[in-house]
Amino acid sequence: MSMTERARRKAEKLDRLGELAAARDDERGVSLWQEAFRRLRRNPAAIVGAVILGIFLVVAVLGPFFVPYGPTDTIGIREGLVKSGQGIIPGPSADHWLGFDHQGRDEFSRLVVGARQTLLVGVVSTLIGLAVGAVIGGVAGAAAGLGGRWGRWVDGILMRVIDMMLALPSLLLAVSIAALLGAGLDTVMIAVGLVSVPVFARLLRGSMIAQSSSDYVLAAISLGVRRSKVALSHVLPNSLAPVIVQATLTLATAIIEAAALSFLGLGNPDTAVPEWGVMLADAQPYLGIRPALAIYPAVAIIVTALGFTLLGEAMREALDPKLRK
């Protein structure tokens, strides 16, 4: 072996060492969330979903301040342009971008203002489901994962209740609740929210049980940390990822279910407040005259739901340890 060869080898070795050192410097413990976010940014579906939701949020929050007409202003009838009885509902024009609805109100303004209502229904009902489901699932998960024999007992009872809720189709639950409370926006939100309770509960429970057998839980317990503290500040935060993903997906179904309830006449009876589901339901008698009145809110619902679904699915993929390289 010549001198030059030996020198070259030594240089290579040093380079390797340098690389390794640099690599160690790089890996300052990338957290689960950071890595998930990094993968999310590379997923085109996630970006499309995020863009859709971004636009939706801006419209829902700021839109109502900039609409050209009041959402309840029956300007078309006042100006004699709209005669629903005779089947005259003018379509898009320069002044009224999407034309009028059957009561002579500016369709574009209603659609924009409706975004806020739709967002409200979606978010509130998802939060109801999340809150109730997380409490039930959290208690069951902590009891099953960390508790002893009576813990499994508590878990068993809670899960039977959840199974029974799962057995009830969403619409049915909504109808029963509407029978008790009467039709209205709060009925829709409670009904749609309660439907998602079993899903959240089961997810959080499963995730917490899985976490409970981790080494860090064992370590915390052997250090003498109280079990309630282990459950709340160790297991729970590490179990939330699938629940957050599910919340994103539930927002999509909540919007669609709310629309179905409006269609069945269980929605907000106050038609002055525009909401996409109600608008879609209200358009049914005029399908023959102006189908666009149904198509606008329907497309709005579909696109928004799609945005939530895309982002939710991408998040699920990004957080799935099976897909991580």
Next chain:
Amino acid sequence: MFRFIVRRLLQLVPALFGLSVLLFIWLHKLPGGPESAILGERATPEMRAAIRENLGLDEPILVQYGRFMRRLIRLDLGTSISTKREVTTEFLERFPGTVELALTAMLIAVALGIPLGYLAARRRGRFLDHVSVAGSLVGVCVPVFFLAYVLKAIFAEHLHLFPSSGRQDPTINATRVTNFFVLDGLLTREWDAAADALWHLVLPGLALASIPLAVIVRITRASVLEVLGEDYIRTAEAKGLTERVVRNRHVLRNAMLPVSTTIGLLTGGLLSGAVLTETVFAFSGIGAFVADSISHRDYPVLMGFIMIIAVIFVLVNLIVDISYSLIDPRVRVR
């Protein structure tokens, strides 16, 4: 196998008991109490008092619950407020229509969904995969009743390919045997009646199938992908089994477990969807009837619907569990 079924049936008892308690509470919490469930909202105070006496609403709650249970077991659900007929009779008449519709939808969803999901998984990352994934994402985002209207507008009212409403052309004077119109036509050999009834099922069936189809495609795809990565598939391929044998006996059989669970869970949604599609297509099943009852506040009908759906859901899941043990013998042991 027999013991497995018996055990599963016994497990249903507490679930149904819990449900009956919930129904009882629901009935008592209705605005105006259970008497309004019988009289409707426009009852005079005298009528209410009479009914309260008659129902024994002033007796202890447990006695009332016992009476309620006895009625439920005898399938006595009371009288519909709007049609003034026995709720049980009304349901029995309309039930076959909904079953026909739900079966059609499930058949469409399974017959298209499983092959599509399988092919998507096999051709992962290629065109067909992207199309079916995108399609299933959009599919769950379209409100069922809107899809129903679109299908009706295009294929019934515009192209006149399919009928726009009803279960059968009333001019066909079909003989009724079971009230399953397609089956009736086959039994009485009135082929035109059977074909016409089938023809009426296509559009509502398609609308109702949209969400189950989307879900089945996705679950099948994910499940097949997982199975394809298993060692035993590589072994099967390596030992020279034909593609057909590998697909049917190794991939699909193992991938079907989560799919069959999902199909069971989808039935509940199918019945909710039936309420919407039947309304759009004026299809006389229990769905359209219930939609009417919602607007009429017809509580006895709603209560009956809740009960029937819960029982169906529980039974379907029992069937799913049994099919589980048929697909995978390992399940039976537990």
